[in-house]
Amino acid sequence: MLTEIDFSSQQEHLKNVSRTFALTIPMLPDALVDYISNAYLLCRIADTVEDDPKAAVDKKISWLKSFSLFCKEGFNDEMELLKLHKQAVDLVHDGAVDKEFDLISDMPAVIKRTLTYPVKIKNILSRGVSILSLGMSRSLEGTEIKDLNDVDHYCYYVAGVVGELLAALFYEHNHDIDRKELMALSVSFGEGLQLTNILKDRLVDKDREACFLPIKKDGSNASEVVKEYLAICQGHLDDALSFILMIPTKESGIRLFCLLNIAMATATLKLLSEADVAEDRNVKISRRTVKILYILSKMVVKNNILTRMFFSYISRGVKRVKRDPHELRSRVSCWERLPF
DSSP states (O other): OOOOOOHHHHHHHHHHHOHHHHHHGGGSOHHHHHHHHHHHHHHHHHHHHHHOSSSOHHHHHHHHHHHHHHHHTTSOOHHHHHHHHHHHHHHHTTTSOHHHHHHHHTHHHHHHHHTTSOHHHHHHHHHHHHHHHHHHHHHHHOOOOOSHHHHHHHHIIIIIHHHHHHHHHHHHHOTTSOHHHHHHHHHHHHHHHHHHHHHHTHHHHHHTTOOOSOOOTTOTTHHHHHHHHHHHHHHHHHHHHHHHHTSOTTOHHHHHHHHHHHHHHHHHHHHHHHSOTTTOOOOOOOHHHHHHHHHHHHHHTTOHHHHHHHHHHHTTTOOOOOOOHHHHHHHHOOTTSOOO
């Protein structure tokens, strides 16, 4: 009989595999801390398999598709869970770092905790993690980024769907939220955070012959493309601010969780806009900056006017391109139509 992981052990895993989310998730209301921590670990399990440097690509694709289907069907098949767990352990045994392998080892217990949640919460996690895992399998099958549409679809599967998952959870927590409008902004919110990481890690990705921007193989258009996508990314982060302002001011924990994440992303974009596109591979905001952003975010988060002023101040000087978040979601989202 499989047993669920306890809350403290779940949070220890979170701390071990993501310092950023271990910092921001505890800002949420208590129930959401549990649900979103669990959701992050489910996503990280899939990500650990996808990123394993030593596992065979065809085996990773097969596992991710099977895991996606298992999640889509509500995490309920215990025999399938045991099979997926054994396969995952075998796949990442030689390539995963210790903390990630520990998470894979606890995979059945993490999912057993998922099964204890209310049906609506479990269904949201089921849908989100299923889409994300399938997207990862498709990425491994070969992702050629030729234009902005390709970037949008790639970002949707690894981050836009997470924005949708968060929006759905926030609505279940507080039905005063305009669910339709929050969902409309959620994909742009997720893409802004993902594009920040793509831009920040571009040179590291290049070393492993990966590229998630439409940059030519000879790199001749790299500077132009990076500048273009810095502006596109800031436009998405502007939508992320609108996402936050849709949430009632009394939900200060949810707002702070979102605001600090986009504030750190915007600060990173500012550094990137001032960096050498060809050479700077260690662009990262300092711990002191994170601390300052946290203090300021906490001061303004309960007031929409102050929140807007704060975001305007930290993003000043960064060019932005405004896109239509409704059109983006209608074009890329699978949330209402699972791709099976």
